[in-house]
Amino acid sequence: MTEQTNALLHLIKAEPSLLPAAPDPCSAKQMDHRRIDEVHVCLGCGERAQCVYVASTDAGPRWLDLCRKCAAPLYDFT
Ligand SMILES: [Zn+2]
Numbered sequence: 857m858t859e860q861t862n863a864l865l866h867l868i869k870a871e872p873s874l875l876p877a878a879p880d881p882c883s884a885k886q887m888d889h890r891r892i893d894e895v896h897v898c899l900g901c902g903e904r905a906q907c908v909y910v911a912s913t914d915a916g917p918r919w920l921d922l923c924r925k926c927a928a929p930l931y932d933f934t
Pocket of ligand 1: 898899900901902903922923924925926927
């Protein structure tokens with residue numbers, strides 16, 4: 857896990873309200889729609905996001921938009 861990703865996860869945990877709320881429950885179709893049909897920037901570097909995750913936070917499920925590079929360390933993140 858990179859320092860940048862660690863900081864990102866720390867920030868999400870501390871301030872989940874900074875992220876857009878995700879549907880609950882979130883279907884694969886909704887995730888595909890966000891990833892393919894919508895344009896979002898990577899939370900880590902600002903490039904176009906190519907991956908989308910839903911993070912469970914104290915504030916409920918939140919979208920995590922990331923490019924492939926920034927998402928790589930998060931594959932084990934649930
Ligand atoms: Zn990125």
